Amino acid sequence: MIQQGQQLPTATLSELNADGMQTHKTDELFANKRVVLFAVPGAFTPTCSEAHLPGYVVLADKLKAAGVDMIACVSVNDAFVMSAWGKAQNAHEITMLGDGDGSFTKALGLEMDTGTFGGVRSQRYAMVIENGVVTQLNVEAPKEFEVSKAEVILAVLEK
Structure with missing residues (x-):
């Protein structure tokens, strides 16, 4: 598992936005930025839709005021699903990234x-990335939602 102080692996993530389908190399997307990246097991799933993404939507302005250039959500879903979920959640300030084949998640x-439920998915986590280097990593224990909440990451940033 990736650790604090390590460079993010190079991978390709996809995003469907107003300009159409975009593919991003992680080393370019996160270069020269302070980013909060959080991952969810699946778009439109209960905890992800009722608490995880909404927390970042509500606190987006405060996170940006704390020096964050980008807030991004990633899931092992395609960019179409991530875009639709972002729209349904009014996540206008969140970059919704698809890791369709799970290669980024596996590289981390x-x-x-999850077996027959959904196959290979991402663990729930949140990280702070500074110029491509992980400076904070909060990985949830299975079936928990405590350390990757927007409030927890905001508190880390405000220290």
Whole structure:
């Protein structure tokens, strides 16, 4: 599993936005920025839709005021699903990224196999990235939602 102080692996993530389908290399997307990246096991799933993404939507302005250039959400879903979920959640300030084949998630060592429920998905986590380097990593224990909340990350940033 990736650790604090390590460079993010290079991978490709996809985003469907007003300009159409975009593909992003992680080393370019996160270069020269302070980014909060949080991951969810799946778009439109209960905890993800009722608490995780909404927390970042509500606190987006405060996170940006704390020096964050980008807030991004990633899931092992395609960019179409991530875009639709972002629209349904009014996540206008969040960059919704699809890791369709799970390659980024696997490169981080943060995948989990949910079997017939959904196959390989991402563990729930949040990280702070500064110029491509992980400076904070909060990975949830299975079936928990405590350390990756927007409030927790905001508190870390405000220290």
